[in-house]
Amino acid sequence: MLSKAIPKQIFTANRWLNRQLWQQDSPAFFIDPLLESINPMWVRGQVRAQVVKVRSETPDTRTFTLRPSKRWKGFEAGQHASVTAEIKGVRQTRTFSLSSGPERFKRDGLITFTIKRIEDGRVTPWLHEQLKPGDVVGLSEAFGEFTLPCDKTPLFYLAGGSGITPILSHLESLAASNDTREIGFVYMVRDREHLIAANRIESLQSRLSGLKVHIIYTNHREKTPALSAADVRKVAESLAQVEGYLCGPIGLLDYVRPVLDKLGARPDHFHQALFTPPVVQVEDGGAGSLVRAGTGEVMEGDGKSTLLEIAEQGGLKPTHGCRQGVCRQCSCKKTSGVVINRLNGQLSGPGEETIQPCISLPQGAVTLEL
Numbered sequence: 001m002l003s004k005a006i007p008k009q010i011f012t013a014n015r016w017l018n019r020q021l022w023q024q025d026s027p028a029f030f031i032d033p034l035l036e037s038i039n040p041m042w043v044r045g046q047v048r049a050q051v052v053k054v055r056s057e058t059p060d061t062r063t064f065t066l067r068p069s070k071r072w073k074g075f076e077a078g079q080h081a082s083v084t085a086e087i088k089g090v091r092q093t094r095t096f097s098l099s100s101g102p103e104r105f106k107r108d109g110l111i112t113f114t115i116k117r118i119e120d121g122r123v124t125p126w127l128h129e130q131l132k133p134g135d136v137v138g139l140s141e142a143f144g145e146f147t148l149p150c151d152k153t154p155l156f157y158l159a160g161g162s163g164i165t166p167i168l169s170h171l172e173s174l175a176a177s178n179d180t181r182e183i184g185f186v187y188m189v190r191d192r193e194h195l196i197a198a199n200r201i202e203s204l205q206s207r208l209s210g211l212k213v214h215i216i217y218t219n220h221r222e223k224t225p226a227l228s229a230a231d232v233r234k235v236a237e238s239l240a241q242v243e244g245y246l247c248g249p250i251g252l253l254d255y256v257r258p259v260l261d262k263l264g265a266r267p268d269h270f271h272q273a274l275f276t277p278p279v280v281q282v283e284d285g286g287a288g289s290l291v292r293a294g295t296g297e298v299m300e301g302d303g304k305s306t307l308l309e310i311a312e313q314g315g316l317k318p319t320h321g322c323r324q325g326v327c328r329q330c331s332c333k334k335t336s337g338v339v340i341n342r343l344n345g346q347l348s349g350p351g352e353e354t355i356q357p358c359i360s361l362p363q364g365a366v367t368l369e370l
Contacts, residue, residue, distance in 0.1 A: 046084075046138050047068060047069055047071055047072045047138070047139045047140070047141070048068070048069050048136050048137070048138060048139060049066040049067060049068040049069065049072070049083075049111075049136065049137055049138075049139040050066065050067050050134065050135070050136050051064060051065070051066055051131055051132065051133050051134060051135045051136070051137070052065045052066060052067050052110060052133060053065040053133060054131065054132060054133065057114060057196045057197060058193060058194045058195065058196055059193065059194070060116055060117045060194070061114060061115065061116045061117070061162060061194075061196050062114070062115060062117075062127075062128055063099065063112050063113070063114045063115075063197075064112065064113050064114075064115065064127070064131065065110055065111070065112050066110070066111050066112070066113070066137070066139070067109055067110055067111075068105075068109070068111060068139055072139060072141070073141055073142075074102060074105055074106065074142070075098055075102055075105070075111070075142030076102060076142070076147045076148070077098075077101055077102055077147060077148055077166075077169040077170045077172070077173035077174075078097075078144065078146040078147045078148065078166045078167075078169055078170050078245075078273075079097075079098060079142040079143060079144040079146065079147065079166075079169075080095050080096055080097040080098060080142065080143065080144045080146075080166070081095070081096070081098060081113075081139055081140050081141065081142045081143070082094065082095045082096075082138075082139070082140035083095075083096060083113065083127075083137050083138065083139060083140075084137060084138030084139075084140075085123065085126065085127070085131070085137045085138070087122065087123065087126050091138075092122055092123050092126075093138070093140075094123045094124070096113045096115055096165070097113070097114075097144075097146075097165040097166040097169065097273070098111055098112065098113060098142065098165075098166070098169050099112045099113060099114035099165040099166070099168045099169055099197075100112040100168075100169060100172060101169055101171075101172030101173040101175075101176050102169075102173060103172070103173060103176035103177075104172070104176075113165075114162070114164075114165045114168070114196060114197065115127060115128075115162075116161070116162040144273075145271075146166050146245065146247070146271055146273045148170055148173065148174070149243045152179075152181050153181070153241070153242065153243045154181055154182040154183070154184075154236070154241060154242045154243070155170075155174075155181065155182070155183045155184070155242060155243055155244075155245070156183075156184045156185075156232075156235070156236050156239055156242040156243070156244045156245070157170070157183070157184065157185040157186070157244075157245045157246075157247075158185075158186045158187075158188075158227075158244070158245070158246045158247075158248075158252075158256060158260075159185075159186075159187050159188065159246075159247050159248055160188045160189075160247070160248025160249055160252045161188070161189055161190070161194070161196075161248060161249065162196065163247035163248035163249070163252075163273070163275070164187060164196050164197065164247070165196075165247075166245075166247055166273055167185070167245060167247060168197055168200060170245070171183070171185075171204045171208065171211070172200075172204070174208060175204055175207040175208050179208060179210070180208075180209050180210050181210050182210045182212075182236070183208060183210050183211045183212070184212050184214075184232070184235030184236035184242070185211065185212065185213045185214070185235060186213075186214050186215075186216065186227070186231060186232060186234075186235060187201075187213065187214070187215045187216065188216045188218055188226060188227065188248070188252075189215065189216070189217060189218070190217070190218055190219050191217050191218075191219045191220070192217060195215065201213060201215075212234070212235040212236075213235065214231055214234040214235050216231060218328050219328070221328060226255070226321065226328055226329065227255070227256050227259055228259065229259055229262055229263055231259075232259060232260075232263055233263075236263075238263055238264050239260060239263040239264050239265040239266075240263075240264030240265075240266065242265075242269070243269050243271075244260070244265055244266075244269060244270040244271065245270070245271045245272075245273075246270060246271070246272050246273070246274070247272070247273040247274070248274065248275075249274065249275060249322070249324045249325075250274040250275065250324065251321075251322035251323050251324030252274070252322055252324070253272060253274060254322060254323075255321040255322035255329075288301040288303065288310075288361065288362030288363060288364055288365070288366065289301055289310070289362060289364070289365050289366070290307055290310045290311055290314070290362060290366055290367075290368060291337075291365055291366065291367040291368070292316075292367075292368065292370055293333075293335050293367050293368060293369045293370070294369070297314075298365075299311065299313065299314035299316075301362055304361075305361075306342065306357060306358055306359060306360055306361060307339065307355075307357035307358075307360045307361075307362055307366060307368065308320055308323065308330055308357040308358040308360075310362070311357065311368075311370060316370060318330060318332070318357065318370050320357075320358055322358075323358045324358070324359070325341075325343050325356055325358060325359035328356060330356055330357050330358045331354050331355070331356050332354070332355070332357060332368055332369055332370060333352065333353070333354055333355075333368070333369040334348070334352065334353055334354070334355045334366060334367065334368055334369075335352050335367045335368070335369060336350065336351065336352070336365075336366070336367045337350065337362065337363070337364060337365055337366030337367055338350050338362075338363040338364060338366070339355055339360040339361060339362055339363060339366055340360070340361045340363055341359055341360065342359050342360070342361050343359050347363070348360075355368075
């Protein structure tokens with residue numbers, strides 16, 4: 001009994017001393033600085049992960065393969081985790097969806113995050129430019145409820161842009177278990193250059209006998225709906241009996257809801273993981289104005305409103321959909337003037353071109369064919 005009591009007494013005394021001197025219960029408070037200098041992966045106060053590989057997916061998206069320390073508890077397909085990095089002397093934390101399946105982590109201890117660069121962000125540009133194999137970052141435990149159902153219900157996925165990441169995790173997990181159920185996947189992306197995980201999608205199709213994939217390049221659909229019932233029917237005849245998953249920018253849901261409702265989607269069986277697209281802060285270019293081609297009617301802006309908002313404030317009702325730059329239903333011809341894209345901060349040329357009024361800020365007078 002005495003031999004068992006002594007370690008407990010020592011632990012209690014150590015904890016009491018730590019509290020009295022440093023207001024800390026854990027010995028990691030003292031040990032971690034030393035371990036950090038020897039090997040960052042050894043620290044006890046925070047789970048760490050080491051970068052193993054960095055792979056470019058598209059011009060603005062990269063996949064980071066990490067090896068978490070042994071204390072990390074793992075994850076379910078579709079969950080996310082927070083990554084912490086020290087940037088210019090300040091710890092920054094951001095949450096990202098895991099894009100690999102949990103089976104890979106159980107097999108070889110590796111996970112992946114597929115991360116899109118946000119041009120004006122504090123973290124993603126640094127990750128893309130600075131994070132390299134051998135570097136170590138902080139890693140939270142996984143969390144989130146965008147997970148697979150427990151039964152064998154048919155599945156339907158709809159992703160917009162980088163919203164594909166948790167869906168990749170689902171599909172990898174299903175492929176690892178040799179799942180044979182019917183799986184429909186509609187992926188909406190700007191163009192072929194921005195198609196994330198093209199090779200993985202092809203591989204998953206060969207590994208999942210029930211998987212049907214339909215990719216929509218929205219830049220090619222300026223005159224037609226970005227999503228129609230016919231698109232969904234290419235992968236699923238009906239949505240009445242499926243478990244559905246929708247992931248993409250927040251405006252995507254409002255745009256696709258009528259199509260999903262038409263095909264019998266059940267709200268209580270549709271899971272959503274939506275994010276707000278970044279808005280770039282731009283230099284003040286004056287209030288700007290919209291000139292309606294053909295009539296010469298001028299509608300003044302306030303320096304903050306998009307061309308779509310200015311048109312609506314002027315009493316017009318232009319065609320539009322998601323209002324987030326995804327569906328391209330508002331696309332129209334600009335005959336003159338300069339606009340700035342509020343998602344990436346890029347300036348247009350002064351001449352004739354097709355633009356999206358919902359994400360375009362006028363820099364002076366801009367003439368549109370509405």
